[in-house]
Structures are given as C-alpha cells and as structure tokens.
Amino acid sequence: MLKGLLARHRFVTALPALAIAAAMVVAAPAMAQDKHGGKVVINVHADAPNFDPLASTEFGVHSRLGLAMNRLVEWKTGPDIGYGQFVPKPGLAESWEISEDGLTYTFKLRPDAVWQDIAPVSGRPVTSADVVATYEAMKESGVQKGLLAAVDTITAPDDQTVVLTLNRRNVVLLQNLAHQNMWILPTEAFDGSYDRNTTVIGTGPWILEADEVGVATRYVRNEAYFGKDENGEQLPYLDEVEILPIKDLNARIMAFRSGQVDIWFGPLNMTQMQGLQQALPDLQDVQTVANTQSELYLNPSFEPFANLQVRQALNLAIDRLGLGEVVRGGGGIGGVVGPALNAQTLPEEERIALYGTPDHEKAKALLAEAGYPDGFSFEFTVLNYGEEFVREAEWIQQDLAEIGVTAEIKMVDTVAGQALGKEGDYQAMFLMMSPFAEADEYFTSHYLPGAVRNYTGIDDPTLTAMIEEQQGIMDVAARQEKIWEIQRYVYENVQNPLPIWAAVLLHPAQADIRGWHPMITQGFPSLPEVWVEE
Amino acid sequence: MTTILQENAPRRGSRTLAIFKALLSDPIGCTALVILTLVLALAIFAPIIAQFDPLVQNRRAILQPPSLVHWFGTDDIGRDVFSRVLYGTQISLLVGLMVVIITMVIGGLIGMISGYFGGWVDMIIQRIVEALDTLPSLVLSLFIAAMLGPSVRNVIIAVTLAQIPRFVRVVRSETMKIRGHDFISASRVIGASPLRIMLTHGVPNLMPTMLVLGSLAFGIAIMTEAALSFLGVGTPPPNPSLGTMLSQGTRFIGQAPWLIVFPGLMLTISVLALNLIGDALRDVLDPRNR
Numbered sequence: 001m002l003k004g005l006l007a008r009h010r011f012v013t014a015l016p017a018l019a020i021a022a023a024m025v026v027a028a029p030a031m032a033q034d035k036h037g038g039k040v041v042i043n044v045h046a047d048a049p050n051f052d053p054l055a056s057t058e059f060g061v062h063s064r065l066g067l068a069m070n071r072l073v074e075w076k077t078g079p080d081i082g083y084g085q086f087v088p089k090p091g092l093a094e095s096w097e098i099s100e101d102g103l104t105y106t107f108k109l110r111p112d113a114v115w116q117d118i119a120p121v122s123g124r125p126v127t128s129a130d131v132v133a134t135y136e137a138m139k140e141s142g143v144q145k146g147l148l149a150a151v152d153t154i155t156a157p158d159d160q161t162v163v164l165t166l167n168r169r170n171v172v173l174l175q176n177l178a179h180q181n182m183w184i185l186p187t188e189a190f191d192g193s194y195d196r197n198t199t200v201i202g203t204g205p206w207i208l209e210a211d212e213v214g215v216a217t218r219y220v221r222n223e224a225y226f227g228k229d230e231n232g233e234q235l236p237y238l239d240e241v242e243i244l245p246i247k248d249l250n251a252r253i254m255a256f257r258s259g260q261v262d263i264w265f266g267p268l269n270m271t272q273m274q275g276l277q278q279a280l281p282d283l284q285d286v287q288t289v290a291n292t293q294s295e296l297y298l299n300p301s302f303e304p305f306a307n308l309q310v311r312q313a314l315n316l317a318i319d320r321l322g323l324g325e326v327v328r329g330g331g332g333i334g335g336v337v338g339p340a341l342n343a344q345t346l347p348e349e350e351r352i353a354l355y356g357t358p359d360h361e362k363a364k365a366l367l368a369e370a371g372y373p374d375g376f377s378f379e380f381t382v383l384n385y386g387e388e389f390v391r392e393a394e395w396i397q398q399d400l401a402e403i404g405v406t407a408e409i410k411m412v413d414t415v416a417g418q419a420l421g422k423e424g425d426y427q428a429m430f431l432m433m434s435p436f437a438e439a440d441e442y443f444t445s446h447y448l449p450g451a452v453r454n455y456t457g458i459d460d461p462t463l464t465a466m467i468e469e470q471q472g473i474m475d476v477a478a479r480q481e482k483i484w485e486i487q488r489y490v491y492e493n494v495q496n497p498l499p500i501w502a503a504v505l506l507h508p509a510q511a512d513i514r515g516w517h518p519m520i521t522q523g524f525p526s527l528p529e530v531w532v533e534e
Numbered sequence: 535m536t537t538i539l540q541e542n543a544p545r546r547g548s549r550t551l552a553i554f555k556a557l558l559s560d561p562i563g564c565t566a567l568v569i570l571t572l573v574l575a576l577a578i579f580a581p582i583i584a585q586f587d588p589l590v591q592n593r594r595a596i597l598q599p600p601s602l603v604h605w606f607g608t609d610d611i612g613r614d615v616f617s618r619v620l621y622g623t624q625i626s627l628l629v630g631l632m633v634v635i636i637t638m639v640i641g642g643l644i645g646m647i648s649g650y651f652g653g654w655v656d657m658i659i660q661r662i663v664e665a666l667d668t669l670p671s672l673v674l675s676l677f678i679a680a681m682l683g684p685s686v687r688n689v690i691i692a693v694t695l696a697q698i699p700r701f702v703r704v705v706r707s708e709t710m711k712i713r714g715h716d717f718i719s720a721s722r723v724i725g726a727s728p729l730r731i732m733l734t735h736g737v738p739n740l741m742p743t744m745l746v747l748g749s750l751a752f753g754i755a756i757m758t759e760a761a762l763s764f765l766g767v768g769t770p771p772p773n774p775s776l777g778t779m780l781s782q783g784t785r786f787i788g789q790a791p792w793l794i795v796f797p798g799l800m801l802t803i804s805v806l807a808l809n810l811i812g813d814a815l816r817d818v819l820d821p822r823n824r
Contacts, residue, residue, distance in 0.1 A: 395611060398589075
C-alpha cells in the first residue's frame, strides 16, 4: 500500500510541473504572437483600507501596491522557481556587493528607473535619497522596522549608490529587503508633499488609476517602467489590470466560472476546484505547496512526552503520505523546515524516510522501552482551522490508537489555542505553523529559548549554537548544509513539534492566461510577464 | 385548555394510560409513536445493530457508495455511515432527552414560583426571561456553546438555557390560572404550605401542558444540536453527530451524496415524529376536543 501511496504522491507533486510543461508545449506555436495588450482581472478578497505601506501588513494593501511599486531587490519568478523559493533579482538596485565581513552592503541603482508621472513627483528619476528616506522612515516607525533591525546606517555616497552598514551579520538581509512590505517610495512621501494613504506613486509596471472601495482597483500600463523581458521586450505585457475585492467565496467562484475573473487568488479547496474544472474544463490547474504546515506539539511537562523515545514512537505511528493523499488530496510531506521552502527543506526522499515511513511495530517497541508497553492516554488539543485540518487530527488519532496511544480530541478556537500554547497549558496540541519564507525565521521562532513559538520549552545549547552559526554563514552552499544539519539534529534529538503535512495550494487561471507563476510573496511578482493568448 | 384535577378526577396512573390510549387511537399520533419507537430502538440497540465501530477508519474503503457491506456507504476517511448515523442518533436523542428533563424541572419550577407568588418575584423573573427572549434561541445557544467549548455536555447546557424562557412563560401563565381556583384557596385556608400546594395541585394540573411543550422542545433540541454541530461548536470529533455529518458531507455533495442523505433523513424523521406526537398530545389533552 505504501508503495502505491508513494507513487501516487509523486504523481501528485509532479502535477504542477506536468501542467507547466503542457502549458509551454501548448504555448509554443503561439510564440510569434505580440504579447503586448489585453487586460487581466484578479480577485483579492479584501479592500485596501489605505495605501501607506508603512502603516499596514494587510495583504489587501500590499497585493495592490505590488503592481505599482518596486523594492530594491525583487523575487525572481519562472517555471523553474518554486513557490516559496527566494532567488534574488535586481529591482530598483541594478547590482549589489557584500563586503567580506558581511557587514556592508553596497547597492547600485538603475539609471533608467523613474517615478510615475503623478504630481508632485512627476516622473523624475529615482535617486539614492529616495531609498535612504524610505528605509529611515521604515526603521523609525514602519511596520517593517524589524526587517531592518540589523541595519546600523543607511547612506548615499552619490545619487546612484546606497550603502547599508550592519551592526551584526544578517544572512537574510537581501531577503528582508525583498520582503513583501519593503516598497521604495519617493522622498516627497515623507516630507508632506502628498498623502501616502490615498496617493500611490511608484516605479512599478502599472499606474494605479482608480480605487473604488467594494468595486475595483484599476491599473493602466506605466510606459516608463524599466522592466524588460529576457528578449529585451518592454514590460509589462498587459495594458490593464483590475483587482476585484470579492469577499464572499461563492461569489468569487461564480465570478471565476463566468470568466469575470482571470486569475484566482486566495483559499480554494480540492472539492471547489473540481467544481470549477467541471464548469471550465480548459482552465489551468496551477498547484503549489503551502508555505505552512500542520504540526503536532508534544508538551514535555506531560510525563510521557518528556521521553524522546515516546516522541519518536509517535512520529513512527503517523501515516503522513496516506493523510496527504486522502485528506488533503495533494501537497507535501512536512519537514522541520516546511516543503514550500524547497531550497532549504530536506530533500523529499529524506523527509519521506524520516517522517513518511510509519512502522507500528518499531513504535510499540520504543514505547515499551520507554516504560509504556500498554500505551497511555492524553488530551489532544486541536485548533479549529477548518474541516480538513480536523480530519488530519482524526487521522492521527487513529494512527496513534494503532500503537495503543489514546488521544482524546479537544477542539478549541485558534486564538484560545495559541494562548494555551504560549502558557504551556496543554498535553499535545495540533496547529498550523505560521507561514515563513526563510528557514532562519522558523529556527529562531521555534527552538530558541523564550521564542514566540517555542511552545514546548526547548532549551538545547547545541541546537541554539547551530542556529546562531547558520546566521553568520555567508556562503550559500555552506549555509544550506548547516540548515540541513540542524534539521537532522532536530529529528534525532528533539522530535518536537512533529511536522505533519503541507497542504496543496490551488491557483487556477483561465485557459488563455500565459506566464502566470504564483509566488509566496505578495504583490504578484510574475504579473509583468503575464500575457493573454489570442 | 387546562383540565382541573379534583377529588373526583381519575388517579394519575389511570390518567396517563388514558392519554396513551387516546394517543394510539389518533392515526397521526399512533404513526408518529411507532416511528419514534423505531428510532429509539435503533439508537438504544446501536451497539448490537451496527456492524462497524463508528470511529474506526477503514482506509481501504474511502467514500464507498452504499453496498451490502456498508449499507449507507462510507465517509471520506472510510468510516461506516450506517454505524455513524445510529450512534449520531443516540447522541441527538440523549441531548434532546436531557434538555427536555432539565428544562421541565428548572423551567417548570421557576414558572410556578413566578406564577404562584406574583408581585416583585414575578416581576424580576419575567424581566430576566424577557431579556433572554430578546435573543433568538439558536443565537443564544451558539453564543453559550462557543463560550463553553464543543462537548455534548456543553451542548445540553446551551440548548437548555435557550429553552428555559419558553417553559417559564407558559408554566407561569398556567399557574396563574390555577391559582385563582377555589380548591387552591381552600388549601391555603387549611394551612397548606406554598410548596405543598404547588406539588400536590400545581404539578398534576400543569403536566398536560408540560408534556406538549416537552415533546416540541425535544424536536427543537435535536435540531439545535444538529445546527450547533453543523457550525462546529457541538459534538466534538470524532464522535458522530447528525449535524456534524451533514456539515462534513456538504463538501462531497456531488461526489458522495449518501454522506448527507442518510443523516438528513434520520434527522427529518426523528424531528417530524416528535412534532406529530406533540400535535397529537395537544389534541388529546385539549378538553374542547372531547
């Protein structure tokens, strides 16, 4: 059965690649078509309460700002790049250099980047003063200030150069500068020349033409945009983009079915997707793995869970691949670092070997060695993240019953559950991990003493030292090795929390949309290269 | 509507038998009683009738349609729907029964006190009841259940608290009617305590009304339990509940309609039977129909 599941699982995970390959083959004869022109409509299920990027982390704001603004460093997109994989790409910075000690970052700005032709900025060139003003304001009062915590000084030796000096090494600084909230604004945004709550002036591919709350946000092409495609063609391809704030899920589904919406954004489950496919057999079924995963926390203050062998036994009891196929219908097997971060998580084969190979006999033997030959019972607190998540809990409950461990499910809402986690007031807790875009974020929040998600009270000096060490490794390959080493160490010595499953994310698009690659970060980074086939 | 029991009234046992006989002679009442008895039998003997453990997942039989092995098919993690419907009915009937008993005792007592004593006692009780009555009973139950957390016990508490005001109001008005009769004045004159008067004269005279109200409340309680479970604050997983089964089945409505058809049918039949019994009881106990 396991072999069959594995084969099916690989087929499921291979589906996106197949879909993309098929799309490329279909698209090949049409390569001669001029890609410029046309309009695309996207649904974003929230309005933007304002347009000040320093004031809010809401996706309704930053999804919209992404069409009109740029960051210093951007996320590369494409068929070969994973949904959660950060590959830096020049944004407003044309190039950058990092000093050998890792404490100085020097960015050269694009000479061809100009602000959109909106008063009072009126199309003037972008200068280093704009970048300095933006980062200084963010450091002082922006919601992004944590991302610049390691930055000591921000200077501009000339109009085209920005230098950041750090007070400590920060291996994820480039990723922080490419964070979804790190839009660069003109100096006029900070000297009172215009109101950033209502006016959007950026350097991005489209100009925000109109925003009607509850109706639509409309954009038109920015002719002065600096972006070019790989053939040197001017970007963006699309003349117009419209974002519809459809809040009701069924209304969104109906809008997509009727062709009113071209690109789907937001939650959608497999059953709803099947309904869409029945109505639109040609739609593009773009699937990615979620940048979050379900996790089982085992509180060591409950006596059996203080024993590593018991935690190992529970890990061996859970049939994750079966769970993923039956309950979620796709996705990826969990790892210490989630599978969406495909460059940092352990290779899939290794994750399957560590977490996806249940062995009930071995699990029972481990329990017996730990002094629980007849099993034990515990209260299994399950946060209510929806029906499929609860189904995962029921699946685990039966797996544990197979080795004689009785889990009594206790449902709590998500806010109450997180409070119980922080207080350590639970025996075992099943919850959804916060989304992370970097392994370091996961390590520091889960395993450092006193960290926000260290619900199991882990205080392992060796692990702490390993986490701090990887933060200072500037060489990409060497750091990746260290990140893998940390994950193997956690598997061998910590086994807490137990990673379970990362669900599949569905991003359907209408059949005539080309070049669409959903990414973990907000702002639709692949949209400038999206085009509509005739 | 109230029948006054006096010295020449038949004894309690023979009266209950008479009500039962009258109910059987009513075609609708008789049919409803037979259906309810069947449902009760299915629920009570679920451990004997069900071929499968309602909690055990058969992972080789996911979403199987109804067959000779699985009469009502299987759900999305391979559990036998027939067994889950039987055990779900058991939980629904348990909730309904407990709600009716507790509501009759507490609501009846408060209503009698309010109606018998009147004055400021009545005024305070009625203002509290009116305050509770301003909220729709489902919303009140939902609020209480969400606050207490999902469990069968909490569902019983939530539904009971939402049903009590209805009992209090009806029992109060009936008590006020009974209080005005001569035999109550006579009891007072010979020195009977309020407690004795309420127990010996109030309760027997209130029983017909309480029975009708109780049978209707039974159906409402089952529906409310199903609604709370449907909304995720009722019976916690993996325990079967008709409402939870309906809620989970909606995801597969096109693919596996048996997931909602059978629990839905059981819910409809049970509540319909209870409502018909309530109607028949009302007819049987109404002196104007004699």
